[in-house]
Amino acid sequence: MSQETTSSDMLTLYGERFSSRLLIGSALYPSPAIMHDAVQASGAEIITLSLRRQLASNAPATGSGGGSGIGAAAAQREANEIWQYIQQMGLKLLPNTAGCKTAKEAITLAEMSREIFKTDWLKLEVIGDDYNLQPDPYGLVDAAAELIKRGFKVLPYCTDDLVVCQRLLDAGCEVLMPWGAPIGTGQGLLNKYNLGSIRERITQVPLIIDAGLGAPSQAAEAMEMGFDAVLLNTAVAKAAEPVWMAQAFKGAVEAGRLAYQAGLMLKRQTASPSTPTVGMPFWHQSK
Amino acid sequence: MEVLINGETKQVSSATLQAILEELAFEGDFAVAVNSEFVPRSLYSTQAIQAGDQIDVLSPIAGG
Numbered sequence: 285m286s287q288e289t290t291s292s293d294m295l296t297l298y299g300e301r302f303s304s305r306l307l308i309g310s311a312l313y314p315s316p317a318i319m320h321d322a323v324q325a326s327g328a329e330i331i332t333l334s335l336r337r338q339l340a341s342n343a344p345a346t347g348s349g350g351g352s353g354i355g356a357a358a359a360q361r362e363a364n365e366i367w368q369y370i371q372q373m374g375l376k377l378l379p380n381t382a383g384c385k386t387a388k389e390a391i392t393l394a395e396m397s398r399e400i401f402k403t404d405w406l407k408l409e410v411i412g413d414d415y416n417l418q419p420d421p422y423g424l425v426d427a428a429a430e431l432i433k434r435g436f437k438v439l440p441y442c443t444d445d446l447v448v449c450q451r452l453l454d455a456g457c458e459v460l461m462p463w464g465a466p467i468g469t470g471q472g473l474l475n476k477y478n479l480g481s482i483r484e485r486i487t488q489v490p491l492i493i494d495a496g497l498g499a500p501s502q503a504a505e506a507m508e509m510g511f512d513a514v515l516l517n518t519a520v521a522k523a524a525e526p527v528w529m530a531q532a533f534k535g536a537v538e539a540g541r542l543a544y545q546a547g548l549m550l551k552r553q554t555a556s557p558s559t560p561t562v563g564m565p566f567w568h569q570s571k
Numbered sequence: 572m573e574v575l576i577n578g579e580t581k582q583v584s585s586a587t588l589q590a591i592l593e594e595l596a597f598e599g600d601f602a603v604a605v606n607s608e609f610v611p612r613s614l615y616s617t618q619a620i621q622a623g624d625q626i627d628v629l630s631p632i633a634g635g
Contacts, residue, residue: 309635319633334634337577337627338601360630364599367631380634388607395609396602396629467635495635517635 293545295513297330297459297490298405298437300376304329305507306537307378307492308530309517316365318526323373326520326530330376332407334383335397339363378439380407385420387427394431406431407461407494407515408440416466421448425455432456441494444478449486460486461494461515464506468518470498473505483510500529500536507540508548572622588618591626601630 294301308328313319323331339356370377379397384390390410398404410427412420419442428438432455440452444462452460462482465471473479474496483491490512497503497516506514514537523529573580576595585591588603588610603610604627610618620626 309633311633311635313633332634334632335602335629336632338597338599338630339577363630363632366633367600370631382634392604392607392609393629395611396604399602399609399612400600400629400631 293541295490297439302329302376304534304537305513305541306503306533307332307494307513307515308520309515310366310370311517312521313526314521316362316369319366319521320369320373322520322526322530323375325527325534327534328375330378331370331373332378332380332515332517333367333370333401334380335393335400336363376405377401377403378405378407379403380441381409381427383411384409385411385423387423387430390423390427391430391434394427394436395434398436404435405437406439408438417468418466419443419463421445421451424448425451428452428457429455439492444475444482446478446482446485449482453486453489457489459490459492461492463495464493464502464514465496467495469496470519471496472498472502473509476509479506479511480509500532503533504536504540504543507537508543510544513537574620574622575625577626577628583620586620587616588620588626589615591620592628597628599630601628603628 294303295305304327306326306328307330308323308326309332310319313322339360379401381390381393384393387410390408394406397406408424408428408431410420410423412418421443424440424442428440431438438457439459439461440457441461442448442452449460449462462479465474492513492515493506493511494515497514498519503514516533520526520529520533572583574583583591583594585594588605592615605618606625
């Protein structure tokens with residue numbers, strides 16, 4: 285493959301083209317400044333973010349409750365700082381519906397996101413279980429269908445279940461984001477058989493491995509399997525040196541993509557010499 | 572009257588969403604839901620609020 289061909293290898297999501305195949309999250313970094321530097325080092329063009337209750341308004345708490353303490357004010361300042369950094373970076377915003385447990389909650393949060401972030405792109409999350417944060421396939425499909433009717437460009441975070449993926453396609457999703465492993469676990473591609481089946485069966489839309497990646501080698505593996513991109517957060521944010529880890533993932537995603545395009549050799553059961561045997565000196569032909 | 576703002580009970584004297592948001596001095600980028608239903612910004616001034624209503628004022632944060 286020529287250099288020219290590989291350099292024009294773009295990721296197309298809902299009609300928009302991106303040169304980076306690494307999507308990155310904005311959470312859990314040691315500081316907003318490190319978040320900014322790590323995201324830039326990753327080369328990502330798409331960043332995820334979210335919405336939460338504003339922790340402290342300027343008015344004093346007049347009623348009962350009154351939880352707007354100093355801790356809440358500091359947390360709100362940090363949230364504001366992160367949002368300022370994100371706006372400055374000029375990346376494509378991908379708001380999520382993290383924490384939503386029903387289709388209705390996710391739809392309400394999606395509408396609020398669309399107004400604030402001025403984008404109809406959405407990483408749709410409908411969580412079915414608190415233990416492993418597994419997507420609820422029923423709520424996810426219902427929410428996706430309704431949001432697509434309302435004009436959203438839905439990127440659903442889903443399990444590695446082929447039939448759920450097909451139902452999301454039926455609902456109108458033009459990108460799917462199956463998990464590699466549960467969010468924040470760093471376990472890598474836990475079910476390669478399922479993921480491989482999804483990739484083989486669903487070739488008409490881009491597939492992004494979202495969540496569960498802990499090491500650059502795992503991201504490279506996903507790309508070698510033919511996935512179109514990866515989305516990760518914790519693996520970079522919780523590294524000892526997030527900026528270096530962002531660079532490492534960038535390289536791994538590029539290497540994995542190039543390897544996929546180059547075509548991996550077939551695995552074989554037995555050894556086969558790589559150095560030619562013809563002309564071998566001291567050859568013991570009698571054995 | 573008493574309303575629930577972001578999960579906290581507060582006394583407010585205004586009767587529309589617009590006035591309550593100003594009264595409580597919310598600022599920056601935010602979006603609002605009343606009783607778990609999204610209220611577009613264009614409807615703040617006409618959205619009536621009653622005692623006991625639950626108002627959620629959400630702002631951008633980091634996310635994965």
